[in-house]
Amino acid sequence: xxxxxxxxxxxxxxxxxxxxxxxxxxxxxxxxxxxxxxxxxxxxxxxxxxxxxxxxxxxxxxxxxxxxxxxxxxxxxxxxxxxxxxxxxxxxxxxxxx
Amino acid sequence: xxxxxxxxxxxxxxxxxxxxxxxxxxxxxxxxxxxxxxxxxxxxxxxxxxxxxxxxxxxxxxxxxxxxxxxxxxxxxxxxxxxxxxxxxxxxxxxxxxxxxxxxxxxxxxxxxxxxxxxxxxxxxxxxxxxxxxxxxxxxxxxxxxxxxxxxxxxxxxxxxxxxxxxxxxxxxxxxxxxxxxxxxxxxxxxxxxxxxxxxxxxxxxxxxxxxxxxxxxxxxxxxxxxxxxxxxxxxxxxxxxxxxxxxxxxxxxxxxxxxxxxxxxxxxxxxxxxxxxxxxxxxxxxxxxxxxxxxxxxxxxxxxxxxxxxxxxxxxxxxxxxxxxxxxxxxxxxxxxxxxxxxxxxxxxxxxxxxxxxxxxxxxxxxxxxxxxxxxxxx
Numbered sequence: 243x244x245x246x247x248x249x250x251x252x253x254x255x256x257x258x259x260x261x262x263x264x265x266x267x268x269x270x271x272x273x274x275x276x277x278x279x280x281x282x283x284x285x286x287x288x289x290x291x292x293x294x295x296x297x298x299x300x301x302x303x304x305x306x307x308x309x310x311x312x313x314x315x316x317x318x319x320x321x322x323x324x325x326x327x328x329x330x331x332x333x334x335x336x337x338x339x340x
Numbered sequence: 341x342x343x344x345x346x347x348x349x350x351x352x353x354x355x356x357x358x359x360x361x362x363x364x365x366x367x368x369x370x371x372x373x374x375x376x377x378x379x380x381x382x383x384x385x386x387x388x389x390x391x392x393x394x395x396x397x398x399x400x401x402x403x404x405x406x407x408x409x410x411x412x413x414x415x416x417x418x419x420x421x422x423x424x425x426x427x428x429x430x431x432x433x434x435x436x437x438x439x440x441x442x443x444x445x446x447x448x449x450x451x452x453x454x455x456x457x458x459x460x461x462x463x464x465x466x467x468x469x470x471x472x473x474x475x476x477x478x479x480x481x482x483x484x485x486x487x488x489x490x491x492x493x494x495x496x497x498x499x500x501x502x503x504x505x506x507x508x509x510x511x512x513x514x515x516x517x518x519x520x521x522x523x524x525x526x527x528x529x530x531x532x533x534x535x536x537x538x539x540x541x542x543x544x545x546x547x548x549x550x551x552x553x554x555x556x557x558x559x560x561x562x563x564x565x566x567x568x569x570x571x572x573x574x575x576x577x578x579x580x581x582x583x584x585x586x587x588x589x590x591x592x593x594x595x596x597x598x599x600x601x602x603x604x605x606x607x608x609x610x611x612x613x614x615x616x617x618x619x620x621x622x623x624x625x626x627x628x629x630x631x632x633x634x635x636x637x638x639x640x641x642x643x644x645x646x647x648x649x650x651x652x653x654x655x656x657x658x659x660x661x662x663x664x665x666x667x668x669x670x671x672x673x674x675x676x677x678x679x680x681x682x683x684x685x686x687x688x689x690x691x692x693x694x695x696x697x698x699x700x701x702x703x704x705x706x707x708x709x710x711x712x713x714x715x716x717x718x719x720x
Contacts, residue, residue, distance in 0.1 A: 259465050259705060265581050284484040286535040288475040295474035300535065302484045302706070308583075312481070312706060314473040334472035 245329040246274035280305035344434035345567040347554040348377045349677035353516045354549035354662045362393045365447040369550035386412035386442030390422035390666040412439040420701025421710040423670030430555040447550035448665025465705045483535040486620040499641040500619040501528040511656025513687035518662040549664030566681035567719045572602035575712030586707030591628035602715035613672030615700040616657040680718040
């Protein structure tokens with residue numbers, strides 16, 4: 243499913259994970275904002291993984307107006323590359339393989 | 341000048357494995373403090389406890405098991421800042437006359453599965469967004485952070501290795517450290533990777549352990565306690581709304597005020613204990629506290645650290661001694677108080693009159709949100 247970050251309904255400031263209150267303008271109403279692409283800022287190969295885990299790369303991404311995300315990938319992404327992302331039912335943000 | 345003083349600090353030797361419970365470890369730390377300072381337990385009217393694994397028990401349950409009748413209680417679950425956070429509250433309580441003698445305890449005991457459970461359920465963000473990834477844990481998150489730190493400052497793995505090796509040199513003289521064998525750079529670099537660039541020696545060994553501090557009104561203390569004065573203490577949490585890069589902490593906001601209110605400057609500080617969950621965070625805290633000039637990181641790791649000119653994490657730090665959960669948040673404080681009291685045996689520094697201790701922790705989603713620090717001075 244499509245990843246949704248949140249945007250303040252009053253000033254538009256973007257957050258992920260969602261907050262209770264916008265620290266910029268004080269509003270407490272947010273709306274979902276779909277994100278399908280993000281830029282890779284760091285990535286690491288995790289050497290010890292749980293059995294059955296399909297991913298071995300942990301990736302830090304930047305999306306929208308500088309919102310940072312932690313996601314998983316099954317292969318090494320290039321730092322600086324723009325990648326496609328989605329969020330699974332269980333909450334995991336993952337890179338969609340090319 | 342504050343009427344509250346630190347009268348004592350003890351650490352029960354950490355252990356890789358234990359059959360004892362967190363409650364029993366807390367009891368051992370209390371006993372060690374009572375014995376070293378010949379305390380009358382009836383004089384203790386305040387108790388604070390920091391622990392992740394004590395639940396369902398809380399501070400009051402420990403007070404009951406110890407037979408204490410406190411008028412002041414505190415539970416703290418803020419990990420790497422819990423030791424200094426409890427100290428900050430205890431000092432205020434004593435200054436306000438709410439208590440005369442406060443014991444602060446910290447302990448944790450993890451079985452392998454307990455530790456994974458704690459890491460996976462650390463908070464709601466972790467539970468909902470990181471746990472489902474299966475590979476997101478403190479090691480892999482701080483690996484991402486270390487990579488960005490390396491790229492920004494032009495550091496290589498050997499630069500972080502210098503810190504680990506320097507701390508290991510201290511640990512060789514600490515009989516309570518888990519890792520005591522001197523380590524070469526080759527050994528550091530060849531160690532198995534956990535999540536590149538972090539290898540196993542960049543990550544703290546998980547241990548069981550307990551620490552304890554006694555904070556009293558100055559009139560309760562005797563000269564044999566070798567008391568330590570808290571010249572300044574403070575924290576700044578969530579300073580960047582968790583929207584930054586994790587390469588600075590709230591210490592960057594409070595360092596100036598801390599030195600100012602302590603009446604000391606950075607040059608007056610004899611030893612530093614920074615919270616070393618990862619070498620990168622030691623560097624970040626040292627930089628935030630002014631021990632590394634803004635453009636002096638390379639010189640610091642390549643010259644200052646190997647030369648031993650700055651006495652930091654003189655116990656060997658958590659990287660050598662081990663991390664006993666929330667007790668890790670008291671470890672650096674205990675080391676500093678014992679150095680200032682001249683109780684460090686073979687690793688005692690020749691000059692230890694003043695110390696700076698910092699705490700860091702509570703990873704929300706990407707890095708730690710909490711930071712605090714204290715400036716201490718020996719009264720001996």
